[in-house]
Amino acid sequence: MQANTNETQFMATLRAALGIKQDNAEKRAAQIFTSPNDPNPEQTGIVETIKSRQGKDYMGLIDHLCREAVPLKLNVIPVKDEAQVSKAIVELVKETEPEWGTKKSVVQWDHPLVNALDLKTALKGQNVPVHTAVFDSAGMDNIKRSKAKERVRQQMIDSYIGVTSADFCLADTATLVMRSRPKEARAVSLLPAIHVAVIRKEQILTNLKELYTLLKYDPDTRDPGVLPHHMTMISGPSKTADIELVMVHGAHGPRALYLYVITE
Incomplete structure (x- = not known):
């Protein structure tokens, strides 16, 4: 043929x-x-190094991440716990304005760490609605499912701040790594003008080599037999210099990115 x-x-x-x-x-x-069940000595060593990191090792990675983030206009903010993250986001909402229109709203992932912030309660005093970018389609027919999907899509478009977590963060390049999942819409990190990400210090890796080794050879990290649709890597806010070599932020995505690292 x-x-x-x-x-x-x-x-x-x-x-x-x-x-x-x-x-x-x-x-x-x-x-x-190569087989994920048969790592060579170098790969085994990398996984063991990551697994054996202590508090001082993570603080060194945070310092490294903060230095690399500066030229990328990525705001890295170490905080003690979820309560401090929530308080910081409340202040961010108070001090910033939407790029379009005047009504403020926030959209977030349905994620354990994001849910722990309890932003709906925290922002109630400012009368700022917090939407969660997910819906339960059980029992819905095609028409109802389509309407629910359109409602969530419109909430993401209307919100000027999107709150997510991430799977990992690479210190060498100040890069957030997010694997695709049903309740973690990629648009939450793309459509709003301000992207807020929240991670724990244990999610910081040194570089891509550590990331790919962990994804393939660590049974606690890889999803056996399940490949994600994609893996998004974000290094700072959206930026382009296509027109006359003038750097512009927010042309193809968020114009600002805040990363809160919980050090507790």
Whole structure:
């Protein structure tokens, strides 16, 4: 069949360009596509290093993260506990204004750490509604499900602050890492003008090498047999210099990003 013939010829051309012969293709594949149950000594060492970190190690990573975040315009704010995060977000809402319109509203993930902030109660005094970007579709027909989805989408569009957590944060590049999940809409970190993320210090890693090693070789981290739709990596607020090399923040996403790191 023509499609298979073209594919075969295409792969043969690639192998020839890379110097791969058919007799060593399987050996190369085994080296690249390693088993998550069979890490080499280096990979085992990386996982053990991450698992054995103590408080002083994490404080060193936080200091490193804060330094790398400065040129990216990422506001890293170490705090003691969830109560301090909640108080800080209340002050942020009080001191900032929506980019469009005058009505303030906040949208958040349905996430244990975010829910622990109890922002609905904290912002009640300012009369600022807090929406959760999730709905229970059980028992809904297609029409009701479509209306519920549109309602949540509109709440994300109307809100000027979006509150999320993250799976990890990489100190070397000041990068938030978020794996996709049903109750953690990516749009919460993209549509509002201000993105607020909340993590614990134990979620900070050094670099991408640690991240990928942990995702593949740590049974407590990887989801066995389940691949996420995507993994979002965020390094500071949205920015572009496409027009006359002038840096502009907020062109394709949030214009400000605040990262609260719980050090308790």
